[in-house]
Amino acid sequence: MKEPIESILRTVGHRPWPIPKHSWFWYQEWNETIFLHYQVDGNRLRELVPRHLELDQFDGEHWVSVVAFTMDQVHPKFTFPIQFLSTFHEVNLRTYVTRDDKPGVYFLSIEAEKILPTFLARMSSGLPYKHSPIIRTNNSYIVRGKRCEIGIEFLKKDKISSPTPKELWLTERYSLYRGKNPDETAMDVHHKPWELFQLEFTKLNIRYAAYDGLVNFGNPNVCHYSPGVQVLAWL
Structure with a gap:
Protein backbone atom coordinates (compact mmCIF):
# COMPACT_ATOMS: atom_id res chain seq x y z
CA MET A 1 0.00 0.00 0.00
CA LYS A 2 1.27 3.45 -0.88
CA GLU A 3 2.47 5.69 1.91
CA PRO A 4 1.13 9.26 2.12
CA ILE A 5 3.63 11.87 0.97
CA GLU A 6 3.63 13.42 4.45
CA SER A 7 4.72 10.08 5.96
CA ILE A 8 7.60 9.80 3.49
CA LEU A 9 8.76 13.34 4.25
CA ARG A 10 8.62 12.72 8.02
CA THR A 11 10.77 9.58 7.79
CA VAL A 12 14.25 11.07 7.79
CA GLY A 13 16.23 9.30 10.53
CA HIS A 14 18.05 7.11 8.00
CA ARG A 15 19.28 10.01 5.89
CA PRO A 16 22.88 11.29 6.15
CA TRP A 17 21.73 14.92 5.72
CA PRO A 18 18.40 16.82 5.90
CA ILE A 19 16.03 16.88 2.95
CA PRO A 20 16.08 20.13 0.93
CA LYS A 21 14.13 23.01 2.40
CA HIS A 22 12.35 23.84 -0.84
CA SER A 23 9.55 21.71 -2.18
CA TRP A 24 10.09 18.48 -4.10
CA PHE A 25 9.20 18.45 -7.82
CA TRP A 26 8.94 14.81 -9.02
CA TYR A 27 7.12 11.79 -7.63
CA GLN A 28 8.14 8.35 -8.88
CA GLU A 29 8.30 4.72 -7.78
CA TRP A 30 11.21 2.33 -8.24
CA ASN A 31 9.42 -1.01 -8.06
CA GLU A 32 10.51 -4.67 -8.12
CA THR A 33 14.17 -3.75 -7.91
CA ILE A 34 17.16 -6.03 -8.44
CA PHE A 35 20.60 -4.92 -7.22
CA LEU A 36 23.82 -6.60 -8.39
CA HIS A 37 26.95 -5.12 -6.79
CA TYR A 38 30.52 -5.64 -7.98
CA GLU A 47 39.25 6.72 -15.89
CA VAL A 66 23.64 -3.03 -12.03
CA VAL A 67 20.18 -1.94 -10.86
CA ALA A 68 17.06 -3.17 -12.71
CA PHE A 69 13.57 -2.00 -11.78
CA THR A 70 10.25 -0.69 -13.04
CA MET A 71 9.87 3.07 -12.99
CA ASP A 72 6.23 3.75 -12.15
CA GLN A 73 3.82 6.63 -11.50
CA VAL A 74 6.31 9.29 -12.63
CA HIS A 75 4.80 12.78 -12.56
CA PRO A 76 5.52 16.32 -11.38
CA LYS A 77 3.92 17.64 -8.21
CA PHE A 78 0.30 18.79 -8.62
CA THR A 79 -0.17 16.63 -11.73
CA PHE A 80 -1.05 12.98 -12.30
CA PRO A 81 0.71 10.07 -14.02
CA ILE A 82 -0.01 9.20 -17.65
CA GLN A 83 0.40 5.47 -18.16
CA PHE A 84 2.33 5.42 -21.46
CA LEU A 85 4.76 8.05 -20.14
CA SER A 86 4.89 7.30 -16.42
CA THR A 87 5.59 3.55 -16.34
CA PHE A 88 8.56 1.82 -17.97
CA HIS A 89 11.29 -0.70 -17.19
CA GLU A 90 14.82 0.56 -16.58
CA VAL A 91 18.33 -0.80 -16.00
CA ASN A 92 21.22 1.35 -14.90
CA LEU A 93 24.91 0.80 -14.36
CA ARG A 94 26.11 3.10 -11.61
CA THR A 95 29.07 3.78 -9.39
CA TYR A 96 29.54 5.61 -6.11
CA VAL A 97 30.95 9.10 -5.80
CA THR A 98 31.06 12.02 -3.42
CA ARG A 99 31.36 15.78 -3.79
CA ASP A 100 31.73 18.29 -0.96
CA ASP A 101 31.29 15.37 1.49
CA LYS A 102 27.88 14.52 -0.02
CA PRO A 103 27.89 10.89 -1.25
CA GLY A 104 25.77 9.86 -4.19
CA VAL A 105 25.76 7.91 -7.44
CA LEU A 116 9.32 8.85 -25.55
CA PRO A 117 9.89 8.50 -21.77
CA THR A 118 13.58 7.83 -22.52
CA PHE A 119 13.84 11.06 -24.51
CA LEU A 120 11.98 13.09 -21.89
CA ALA A 121 14.06 11.63 -19.04
CA ARG A 122 17.30 12.44 -20.86
CA MET A 123 16.19 16.00 -21.62
CA SER A 124 14.79 16.77 -18.16
CA SER A 125 17.52 15.14 -16.05
CA GLY A 126 20.67 15.30 -18.17
CA LEU A 127 21.35 11.67 -17.25
CA PRO A 128 22.66 9.19 -19.87
CA TYR A 129 19.34 7.58 -20.83
CA LYS A 130 19.18 5.45 -23.97
CA HIS A 131 16.28 3.44 -25.34
CA SER A 132 16.66 -0.35 -25.27
CA PRO A 133 14.07 -3.12 -25.68
CA ILE A 134 13.35 -4.57 -22.20
CA ILE A 135 11.11 -7.52 -21.34
CA ARG A 136 10.24 -8.15 -17.71
CA THR A 137 8.31 -10.88 -15.88
CA ASN A 138 7.95 -11.59 -12.16
CA ASN A 139 11.31 -13.37 -12.07
CA SER A 140 13.21 -12.42 -15.20
CA TYR A 141 14.73 -9.45 -16.99
CA ILE A 142 15.83 -9.36 -20.64
CA VAL A 143 17.55 -6.39 -22.29
CA ARG A 144 18.87 -6.36 -25.86
CA GLY A 145 20.28 -2.90 -26.42
CA LYS A 146 23.19 -1.37 -28.29
CA ARG A 147 25.17 -0.78 -25.09
CA CYS A 148 24.29 -3.95 -23.19
CA GLU A 149 22.71 -7.38 -23.31
CA ILE A 150 21.16 -8.75 -20.13
CA GLY A 151 19.42 -12.02 -19.33
CA ILE A 152 18.48 -12.56 -15.68
CA GLU A 153 16.28 -15.15 -14.00
CA PHE A 154 16.04 -15.06 -10.22
CA LEU A 155 14.31 -16.29 -7.09
CA LYS A 156 13.41 -14.01 -4.19
CA LYS A 157 14.57 -15.42 -0.88
CA ASP A 158 14.44 -14.39 2.79
CA LYS A 159 14.09 -10.84 4.00
CA ILE A 160 17.27 -9.23 5.36
CA SER A 161 16.17 -8.03 8.78
CA SER A 162 19.39 -6.18 9.63
CA PRO A 163 21.34 -4.99 6.57
CA THR A 164 25.09 -4.75 7.06
CA PRO A 165 26.89 -1.39 6.86
CA LYS A 166 28.10 -2.37 3.38
CA GLU A 167 24.57 -3.20 2.21
CA LEU A 168 23.33 0.16 3.48
CA TRP A 169 26.27 1.96 1.86
CA LEU A 170 25.44 0.35 -1.49
CA THR A 171 21.69 1.00 -1.46
CA GLU A 172 20.85 4.06 0.66
CA ARG A 173 21.90 6.87 -1.68
CA TYR A 174 20.13 10.22 -1.76
CA SER A 175 21.88 12.30 -4.41
CA LEU A 176 22.58 11.87 -8.12
CA TYR A 177 25.43 13.47 -10.05
CA ARG A 178 25.37 14.11 -13.79
CA GLY A 179 29.11 14.73 -14.02
CA LYS A 180 28.85 17.25 -16.84
CA ASN A 181 29.75 20.44 -15.00
CA PRO A 182 32.52 20.96 -12.41
CA ASP A 183 30.22 23.43 -10.63
CA GLU A 184 27.21 21.13 -10.50
CA THR A 185 25.21 20.50 -7.35
CA ALA A 186 23.62 17.19 -6.49
CA MET A 187 20.14 16.18 -7.62
CA ASP A 188 18.49 15.25 -4.33
CA VAL A 189 16.07 12.36 -3.83
CA HIS A 190 14.28 11.00 -0.78
CA HIS A 191 12.50 7.78 0.10
CA LYS A 192 12.01 5.49 3.06
CA PRO A 193 14.74 2.88 3.65
CA GLN A 198 18.22 -12.14 -0.45
CA LEU A 199 18.35 -13.20 -4.08
CA GLU A 200 19.27 -16.39 -5.94
CA PHE A 201 19.99 -16.41 -9.66
CA THR A 202 19.01 -19.29 -11.93
CA LYS A 203 20.35 -17.42 -14.97
CA LEU A 204 22.76 -14.50 -15.12
CA ASN A 205 24.16 -13.25 -18.42
CA ILE A 206 25.22 -9.59 -18.49
CA ARG A 207 27.43 -7.86 -21.01
CA TYR A 208 28.26 -4.18 -21.26
CA ALA A 209 30.69 -3.97 -24.15
CA ALA A 210 32.29 -0.77 -22.87
CA TYR A 211 32.94 -2.16 -19.38
CA ASP A 212 33.86 -5.82 -19.92
CA GLY A 213 37.41 -5.18 -18.74
CA LEU A 214 36.22 -3.44 -15.58
CA VAL A 215 33.55 -5.79 -14.22
CA ASN A 216 33.07 -9.56 -14.07
CA PHE A 217 29.33 -9.28 -14.57
CA GLY A 218 28.73 -12.99 -14.13
CA ASN A 219 29.92 -12.95 -10.52
CA PRO A 220 28.32 -10.26 -8.31
CA ASN A 221 29.85 -9.85 -4.86
CA VAL A 222 26.56 -8.77 -3.27
CA CYS A 223 23.00 -8.88 -4.59
CA HIS A 224 19.55 -7.89 -3.34
CA TYR A 225 15.89 -7.77 -4.27
CA SER A 226 13.48 -5.10 -3.04
CA PRO A 227 9.76 -4.61 -3.69
CA GLY A 228 10.63 -0.95 -4.18
CA VAL A 229 10.36 2.56 -2.79
CA GLN A 230 8.28 5.70 -3.34
CA VAL A 231 10.62 8.50 -4.33
CA LEU A 232 10.45 12.27 -4.12
CA ALA A 233 12.98 14.15 -6.24
CA TRP A 234 14.11 17.76 -6.38
CA LEU A 235 15.23 19.72 -9.43
Whole structure:
Protein backbone atom coordinates (compact mmCIF):
# COMPACT_ATOMS: atom_id res chain seq x y z
CA MET A 1 0.00 0.00 0.00
CA LYS A 2 1.27 3.45 -0.88
CA GLU A 3 2.47 5.69 1.91
CA PRO A 4 1.13 9.26 2.12
CA ILE A 5 3.63 11.87 0.97
CA GLU A 6 3.63 13.42 4.45
CA SER A 7 4.72 10.08 5.96
CA ILE A 8 7.60 9.80 3.49
CA LEU A 9 8.76 13.34 4.25
CA ARG A 10 8.62 12.72 8.02
CA THR A 11 10.77 9.58 7.79
CA VAL A 12 14.25 11.07 7.79
CA GLY A 13 16.23 9.30 10.53
CA HIS A 14 18.05 7.11 8.00
CA ARG A 15 19.28 10.01 5.89
CA PRO A 16 22.88 11.29 6.15
CA TRP A 17 21.73 14.92 5.72
CA PRO A 18 18.40 16.82 5.90
CA ILE A 19 16.03 16.88 2.95
CA PRO A 20 16.08 20.13 0.93
CA LYS A 21 14.13 23.01 2.40
CA HIS A 22 12.35 23.84 -0.84
CA SER A 23 9.55 21.71 -2.18
CA TRP A 24 10.09 18.48 -4.10
CA PHE A 25 9.20 18.45 -7.82
CA TRP A 26 8.94 14.81 -9.02
CA TYR A 27 7.12 11.79 -7.63
CA GLN A 28 8.14 8.35 -8.88
CA GLU A 29 8.30 4.72 -7.78
CA TRP A 30 11.21 2.33 -8.24
CA ASN A 31 9.42 -1.01 -8.06
CA GLU A 32 10.51 -4.67 -8.12
CA THR A 33 14.17 -3.75 -7.91
CA ILE A 34 17.16 -6.03 -8.44
CA PHE A 35 20.60 -4.92 -7.22
CA LEU A 36 23.82 -6.60 -8.39
CA HIS A 37 26.95 -5.12 -6.79
CA TYR A 38 30.52 -5.64 -7.98
CA GLN A 39 33.84 -4.69 -6.42
CA VAL A 40 36.14 -3.18 -9.05
CA ASP A 41 39.61 -1.75 -9.47
CA GLY A 42 39.64 1.91 -8.46
CA ASN A 43 42.31 2.91 -10.97
CA ARG A 44 40.25 1.56 -13.87
CA LEU A 45 37.12 3.19 -12.48
CA ARG A 46 38.84 6.55 -12.10
CA GLU A 47 39.25 6.72 -15.89
CA LEU A 48 35.45 6.58 -16.34
CA VAL A 49 34.31 9.20 -13.82
CA PRO A 50 34.69 12.99 -14.25
CA ARG A 51 37.56 14.36 -12.19
CA HIS A 52 35.44 16.81 -10.21
CA LEU A 53 33.68 13.83 -8.62
CA GLU A 54 35.62 11.91 -5.98
CA LEU A 55 35.31 8.13 -6.02
CA ASP A 56 33.51 6.95 -2.90
CA GLN A 57 34.89 3.91 -1.07
CA PHE A 58 33.77 1.39 1.52
CA ASP A 59 36.71 0.13 3.55
CA GLY A 60 38.99 1.05 0.66
CA GLU A 61 36.85 -0.82 -1.89
CA HIS A 62 35.36 0.68 -5.07
CA TRP A 63 32.05 -0.59 -6.40
CA VAL A 64 29.71 -0.50 -9.39
CA SER A 65 26.16 -1.83 -9.47
CA VAL A 66 23.64 -3.03 -12.03
CA VAL A 67 20.18 -1.94 -10.86
CA ALA A 68 17.06 -3.17 -12.71
CA PHE A 69 13.57 -2.00 -11.78
CA THR A 70 10.25 -0.69 -13.04
CA MET A 71 9.87 3.07 -12.99
CA ASP A 72 6.23 3.75 -12.15
CA GLN A 73 3.82 6.63 -11.50
CA VAL A 74 6.31 9.29 -12.63
CA HIS A 75 4.80 12.78 -12.56
CA PRO A 76 5.52 16.32 -11.38
CA LYS A 77 3.92 17.64 -8.21
CA PHE A 78 0.30 18.79 -8.62
CA THR A 79 -0.17 16.63 -11.73
CA PHE A 80 -1.05 12.98 -12.30
CA PRO A 81 0.71 10.07 -14.02
CA ILE A 82 -0.01 9.20 -17.65
CA GLN A 83 0.40 5.47 -18.16
CA PHE A 84 2.33 5.42 -21.46
CA LEU A 85 4.76 8.05 -20.14
CA SER A 86 4.89 7.30 -16.42
CA THR A 87 5.59 3.55 -16.34
CA PHE A 88 8.56 1.82 -17.97
CA HIS A 89 11.29 -0.70 -17.19
CA GLU A 90 14.82 0.56 -16.58
CA VAL A 91 18.33 -0.80 -16.00
CA ASN A 92 21.22 1.35 -14.90
CA LEU A 93 24.91 0.80 -14.36
CA ARG A 94 26.11 3.10 -11.61
CA THR A 95 29.07 3.78 -9.39
CA TYR A 96 29.54 5.61 -6.11
CA VAL A 97 30.95 9.10 -5.80
CA THR A 98 31.06 12.02 -3.42
CA ARG A 99 31.36 15.78 -3.79
CA ASP A 100 31.73 18.29 -0.96
CA ASP A 101 31.29 15.37 1.49
CA LYS A 102 27.88 14.52 -0.02
CA PRO A 103 27.89 10.89 -1.25
CA GLY A 104 25.77 9.86 -4.19
CA VAL A 105 25.76 7.91 -7.44
CA TYR A 106 27.11 8.55 -10.91
CA PHE A 107 25.55 6.69 -13.84
CA LEU A 108 27.75 5.03 -16.42
CA SER A 109 24.71 3.89 -18.44
CA ILE A 110 20.91 3.96 -18.20
CA GLU A 111 18.70 1.83 -20.44
CA ALA A 112 14.94 2.49 -20.57
CA GLU A 113 12.14 0.55 -22.25
CA LYS A 114 10.01 3.21 -23.98
CA ILE A 115 11.22 5.70 -26.58
CA LEU A 116 9.32 8.85 -25.55
CA PRO A 117 9.89 8.50 -21.77
CA THR A 118 13.58 7.83 -22.52
CA PHE A 119 13.84 11.06 -24.51
CA LEU A 120 11.98 13.09 -21.89
CA ALA A 121 14.06 11.63 -19.04
CA ARG A 122 17.30 12.44 -20.86
CA MET A 123 16.19 16.00 -21.62
CA SER A 124 14.79 16.77 -18.16
CA SER A 125 17.52 15.14 -16.05
CA GLY A 126 20.67 15.30 -18.17
CA LEU A 127 21.35 11.67 -17.25
CA PRO A 128 22.66 9.19 -19.87
CA TYR A 129 19.34 7.58 -20.83
CA LYS A 130 19.18 5.45 -23.97
CA HIS A 131 16.28 3.44 -25.34
CA SER A 132 16.66 -0.35 -25.27
CA PRO A 133 14.07 -3.12 -25.68
CA ILE A 134 13.35 -4.57 -22.20
CA ILE A 135 11.11 -7.52 -21.34
CA ARG A 136 10.24 -8.15 -17.71
CA THR A 137 8.31 -10.88 -15.88
CA ASN A 138 7.95 -11.59 -12.16
CA ASN A 139 11.31 -13.37 -12.07
CA SER A 140 13.21 -12.42 -15.20
CA TYR A 141 14.73 -9.45 -16.99
CA ILE A 142 15.83 -9.36 -20.64
CA VAL A 143 17.55 -6.39 -22.29
CA ARG A 144 18.87 -6.36 -25.86
CA GLY A 145 20.28 -2.90 -26.42
CA LYS A 146 23.19 -1.37 -28.29
CA ARG A 147 25.17 -0.78 -25.09
CA CYS A 148 24.29 -3.95 -23.19
CA GLU A 149 22.71 -7.38 -23.31
CA ILE A 150 21.16 -8.75 -20.13
CA GLY A 151 19.42 -12.02 -19.33
CA ILE A 152 18.48 -12.56 -15.68
CA GLU A 153 16.28 -15.15 -14.00
CA PHE A 154 16.04 -15.06 -10.22
CA LEU A 155 14.31 -16.29 -7.09
CA LYS A 156 13.41 -14.01 -4.19
CA LYS A 157 14.57 -15.42 -0.88
CA ASP A 158 14.44 -14.39 2.79
CA LYS A 159 14.09 -10.84 4.00
CA ILE A 160 17.27 -9.23 5.36
CA SER A 161 16.17 -8.03 8.78
CA SER A 162 19.39 -6.18 9.63
CA PRO A 163 21.34 -4.99 6.57
CA THR A 164 25.09 -4.75 7.06
CA PRO A 165 26.89 -1.39 6.86
CA LYS A 166 28.10 -2.37 3.38
CA GLU A 167 24.57 -3.20 2.21
CA LEU A 168 23.33 0.16 3.48
CA TRP A 169 26.27 1.96 1.86
CA LEU A 170 25.44 0.35 -1.49
CA THR A 171 21.69 1.00 -1.46
CA GLU A 172 20.85 4.06 0.66
CA ARG A 173 21.90 6.87 -1.68
CA TYR A 174 20.13 10.22 -1.76
CA SER A 175 21.88 12.30 -4.41
CA LEU A 176 22.58 11.87 -8.12
CA TYR A 177 25.43 13.47 -10.05
CA ARG A 178 25.37 14.11 -13.79
CA GLY A 179 29.11 14.73 -14.02
CA LYS A 180 28.85 17.25 -16.84
CA ASN A 181 29.75 20.44 -15.00
CA PRO A 182 32.52 20.96 -12.41
CA ASP A 183 30.22 23.43 -10.63
CA GLU A 184 27.21 21.13 -10.50
CA THR A 185 25.21 20.50 -7.35
CA ALA A 186 23.62 17.19 -6.49
CA MET A 187 20.14 16.18 -7.62
CA ASP A 188 18.49 15.25 -4.33
CA VAL A 189 16.07 12.36 -3.83
CA HIS A 190 14.28 11.00 -0.78
CA HIS A 191 12.50 7.78 0.10
CA LYS A 192 12.01 5.49 3.06
CA PRO A 193 14.74 2.88 3.65
CA TRP A 194 14.92 0.04 1.13
CA GLU A 195 13.34 -3.24 2.25
CA LEU A 196 15.96 -5.78 1.16
CA PHE A 197 15.68 -9.50 0.46
CA GLN A 198 18.22 -12.14 -0.45
CA LEU A 199 18.35 -13.20 -4.08
CA GLU A 200 19.27 -16.39 -5.94
CA PHE A 201 19.99 -16.41 -9.66
CA THR A 202 19.01 -19.29 -11.93
CA LYS A 203 20.35 -17.42 -14.97
CA LEU A 204 22.76 -14.50 -15.12
CA ASN A 205 24.16 -13.25 -18.42
CA ILE A 206 25.22 -9.59 -18.49
CA ARG A 207 27.43 -7.86 -21.01
CA TYR A 208 28.26 -4.18 -21.26
CA ALA A 209 30.69 -3.97 -24.15
CA ALA A 210 32.29 -0.77 -22.87
CA TYR A 211 32.94 -2.16 -19.38
CA ASP A 212 33.86 -5.82 -19.92
CA GLY A 213 37.41 -5.18 -18.74
CA LEU A 214 36.22 -3.44 -15.58
CA VAL A 215 33.55 -5.79 -14.22
CA ASN A 216 33.07 -9.56 -14.07
CA PHE A 217 29.33 -9.28 -14.57
CA GLY A 218 28.73 -12.99 -14.13
CA ASN A 219 29.92 -12.95 -10.52
CA PRO A 220 28.32 -10.26 -8.31
CA ASN A 221 29.85 -9.85 -4.86
CA VAL A 222 26.56 -8.77 -3.27
CA CYS A 223 23.00 -8.88 -4.59
CA HIS A 224 19.55 -7.89 -3.34
CA TYR A 225 15.89 -7.77 -4.27
CA SER A 226 13.48 -5.10 -3.04
CA PRO A 227 9.76 -4.61 -3.69
CA GLY A 228 10.63 -0.95 -4.18
CA VAL A 229 10.36 2.56 -2.79
CA GLN A 230 8.28 5.70 -3.34
CA VAL A 231 10.62 8.50 -4.33
CA LEU A 232 10.45 12.27 -4.12
CA ALA A 233 12.98 14.15 -6.24
CA TRP A 234 14.11 17.76 -6.38
CA LEU A 235 15.23 19.72 -9.43
